[in-house]
Amino acid sequence: MTSAPAATAPTDRAHALDRILGDPADPGNPLGFAAVLAADERGEMLAEGEEALNAFGLNEEFVPAAFGGRLTRLDRLVDVMRTVYRRDPCLGLGYGASSFIAGVNVWTAGGDDHCRAAAALLRDGGRIAVAYHELAHGNDMAGTEFSALPRGDGTTLLLNGRKEVVTNLRRAEAVVVFARTSTARGSRSHSQVYVDKSRLPARRVTYLPRYRTTGMRGVQLGGVEFRDCPVPARAVLGGEGLGLETALRSFQVTRTTLAAMSTAVVETALDVTLRHVRNRRLYGRTAADLPHVRSLLAGAFADLLTADCFATVTTRALHLLPAETAVHAQAVKYFVSKALMDAVNRLSSVLGAHFYLREGPGAIFQKLLRDLQPVGFGHAARAACQVSLxxxxxxxxxxxxxxxxxxxxxxxxxxxxxxxxxxxxxxxxxxxxxxxxxxxxxxxxxxxxxxxxxxxxxxxxxxxxxxxxxxxxxxxxxxxxxxxxxxxxxxxxxxxxxxxxxxxxxxxxxxxxxxxxxxxxxxxxxxxxxxxxREAPAPAPAPAPxxxxxxxxxxxxxxxxxxxxxxxxxxxxxxxxxxxxxxxxxxxxxxxxxxWERLLHRHERALGYGLLPRTPRTAT
Structure with a gap:
């Protein structure tokens, strides 16, 4: 998976996507905040947003270049996905990141046939879900009861059991299932199985009612029950008994990159808050003139830069120090998720009663506040990261x-x-x-x-x-x-x-x-x-390492x-x-x-609030 990089640079793709999505504050923009909020009120994904991302080919960002996609570097993927998360975290997770989470397991352990099947599905605009959890066991993956045990001939596995709280389970064309493939005790009793849903007998599969949530309302969380459902034995990723190992290696990628993507949510929340305090007048001046308000905003900006820096460094470590990222991934999930949630909570104290308004110019804030919460517990809670560290x-x-x-x-x-x-x-x-x-x-x-x-x-x-x-x-x-x-x-x-x-x-x-x-x-x-x-001829530059x-x-x-x-x-x-x-x-x-001066400079020039300034949307 080390073929040549794609022809276009990551920020070029991010800028192109940003221009496609348009001005989020424009009430007439079908991809703007008004449309995002309307979909949230209905508990639905923004259909126009999914169509736009599909036309852009966002799924190709998740597919390694060796299999026809654009993925060569994870920081490039994060750069593009932040463009989506700034607009709507539901689109970020429900359209894109959920398939990326599933795909990482395939790229990490799958054979060439698995990888090519998953890549073709994603490049055609399909979805892949990943089913780890069972409500009875939570994050205790070793306690998983869902089974994929061999049938007598050894060429077929029978899926039995329930999987719950799985993103896009019903909508996905394929699902990676974490299952028990041996009745023996120990860590080698579980495997991951790539399941092509189009080949499943319908009578053996029952979908459970959707789980409704307070945050990420548009993301469809579902469950499924299998009863003696046959799948080919060759569907196992990486060989039997390697399911837990594959998951732990994959988590190093997903915990790190999803934390990095989520910093974009705080960028938007900070921008909304800053606009509010600069426009709100109190005691003959703007709220932004109040020392306490400036202190809180400057602190939130510092915390965002800190979280972004750590997430950026640990994302680069996945390329440069892959032998050490088992430590980094736990640390970034533990630190960044809390830093981001705390920053948004402090920003809500600046907005006061305005932070929960569901109409008006700052209405997107209450959605961001709710949507950010899963960053602290998705796939593993912060406390679980401490247990691992x-x-x-x-x-x-x-x-x-x-x-x-x-x-x-x-x-x-x-x-x-x-x-x-x-x-x-x-x-x-x-x-x-x-x-x-x-x-x-x-x-x-x-x-x-x-x-x-x-x-x-x-x-x-x-x-x-x-x-x-x-x-x-x-x-x-x-x-x-x-x-x-x-x-x-x-x-x-x-x-x-x-x-x-x-x-x-x-x-x-x-x-x-x-x-x-x-x-x-x-x-x-x-x-x-x-x-x-100046008059001397310049030597040819040496290639950089x-x-x-x-x-x-x-x-x-x-x-x-x-x-x-x-x-x-x-x-x-x-x-x-x-x-x-x-x-x-x-x-x-x-x-x-x-x-504070640097924050205003970024705000007035639409440079964003991340570690590296962004090029404004209007730039050519």
């Missing part, structure tokens, strides 16, 4: 955190730059104690560029704090007893996972800033060199993106230092005022 901490402490020779590659921290194509089969089931993101902070701090100003000094001080925190964690985690590594561990042991995740986030932000600063400095040196040697190349076409140059400004990174690390369970602290005035 905790037993890995002692080994990480011994094998990585205290070693001088463990660090992440610079390309990890250069958003938008080139990456090797995604290889789903390179993902490791466990990190085995290998992890270089957290240890990159100490190396980056030692090589921190000289600078002046309070933000630069604060960034250095915060970096020292988190470097010391990792050293303290190494001692505490190495001393953990076996009884403190299970689900029965004390809350103080689970707090160690929170502290470790915060170090990971701090390292991602610090090193992203440092790489951007180094890039800006190198750009300035290059400009001076060009000016002094994977992960360190130039920004993709249409992506903001890192030197011009604002990432080299220490303000955002200092704000991120400042708020990360909140005690466990406490709200992030307010920013000091010099950071708050600077972030």
């Amino acid at each position: 905790l037993p890995q901490l002692p080994l990480l402490a011994r094998r990585s955190w205290l070693r001088d020779d463990v660090a992440a590659p610079p390309g990890l921290f250069r958003p938008g730059t080139e990456l090797p194509p995604m290889d789903f089969r390179a993902l490791a089931l466990t990190a085995g104690g290998r992890e270089g993101l957290s240890t990159s902070l100490a190396k980056g701090l030692a090589a921190m560029p000289d600078g002046d100003g309070p933000a630069h000094r604060a960034l250095a001080e915060h970096g020292e704090h988190f470097t010391a925190e990792l050293a303290a964690l190494a001692g505490e985690c190495a001393a953990l007893r076996p009884g403190e590594l299970s689900v029965m561990a004390r809350s103080s042991s689970y707090d160690l996972t929170t502290r470790y995740v915060n170090v990971l986030v701090a390292a991602a932000c610090f090193e992203t800033w440092r790489e951007a600063w180094l890039g800006r400095a190198a750009g300035a040196m290059d400009s001076a060199l060009v000016k002094s040697c 994977a992960g360190s190349g130039p920004a993709d076409s249409g992506t903001a140059n890192l030197a011009d993106s604002g990432l080299a400004d220490p303000v955002w990174a200092a704000a991120a690390l400042h708020r990360l230092r909140a005690p466990i369970g406490a709200a992030p602290p307010s920013l000091p005035p010099y950071l708050e005022d600077a972030l």
Whole structure:
């Protein structure tokens, strides 16, 4: 799955899709917020939106290039999907991401015939569902009772049991089913089965009533019951007994990328709130003039940049550090989901009674607030991520955190730059104690560029704090007893996972800033060199190594993106230092005022609020 990249750049596709979707605030736009809200009130997917995405060929973004699709890099996929999530998270999940979640299992473990069948279905505009859950067992996949046991001749499996709360189950043309393929106990008793629904005998399949939800109202959640339903034995993905392993490897991709896509929801919520406070007048001035309002908005902006940075770094790690992403995926799901939900909740306090209005210019906010909640529990709750992280901490402490020779590659921290194509089969089931993101902070701090100003000094001080925190964690985690590594561990042991995740986030932000600063400095040196040697012939550029190349076409140059400004990174690390369970602290005035100005700049020029500025929709 490493064929050549598609001819068009990701941001070109994102811009094209954004233009197709049109101005969301235009009440006459059939794909605008008014239409999105009307569909939400009916509990339906926006049909015109699905038609537009189908015409655009969105499903091709989920299919690896080796099978005729556009997928070579996951950050490119995230870039396109954020365009959908900014408009309507229901379309993002119900049209697109649900098929991507299912497809990842196929690309990770399926044979060539499975991959080509799934790719052809998606490229033709079809859907694939993935059925993991049974209400009786929740996230306990090892307890799954749904079975796909062999019939006597060995060429056929019989599906028996129920699957519930499955996205697009009735509408999908195929479904990946997690099933018990052996009656023996243990982790090798389950497999994943690719089921072509068109070949199922109707009398053996009964669909259950749709599950209605408060958020994501348009997404169709359903259930199904199979009774001795035959499927070919060759439908098993990756061989019998590998179902749990395939799911765990696939989760590394889906937990990371879906968290990255969901940052776009907060972008829209922030934009709605900012428009509201700039237009609402109180006491002879606008609400945006009130210091407390500015403080809350600047804090939400800082938290969004922090979450986006961490999600971006961990998405790039899927390409550059596939052996370590078993750790990163748990961390990004745990941190980003909470950061995004907390940010929107704080924005709702700014809107006051306006946040739940279902009509008017800010009506989309209440839908976004509801639609964002599943990011915290879809497929696995945040607490489940802690349960998975905790037993890995002692080994990480011994094998990585205290070693001088463990660090992440610079390309990890250069958003938008080139990456090797995604290889789903390179993902490791466990990190085995290998992890270089957290240890990159100490190396980056030692090589921190000289600078002046309070933000630069604060960034250095915060970096020292988190470097010391990792050293303290190494001692505490190495001393953990076996009884403190299970689900029965004390809350103080689970707090160690929170502290470790915060170090990971701090390292991602610090090193992203440092790489951007180094890039800006190198750009300035290059400009001076060009000016002094203007008459000299330029040599042919050497090819850049994977992960360190130039920004993709249409992506903001890192030197011009604002990432080299220490303000955002200092704000991120400042708020990360909140005690466990406490709200992030307010920013000091010099950071708050600077972030507020940058927020207004983004707003007035329609540049978006993510880590990298976006090109406005009207640009050609």
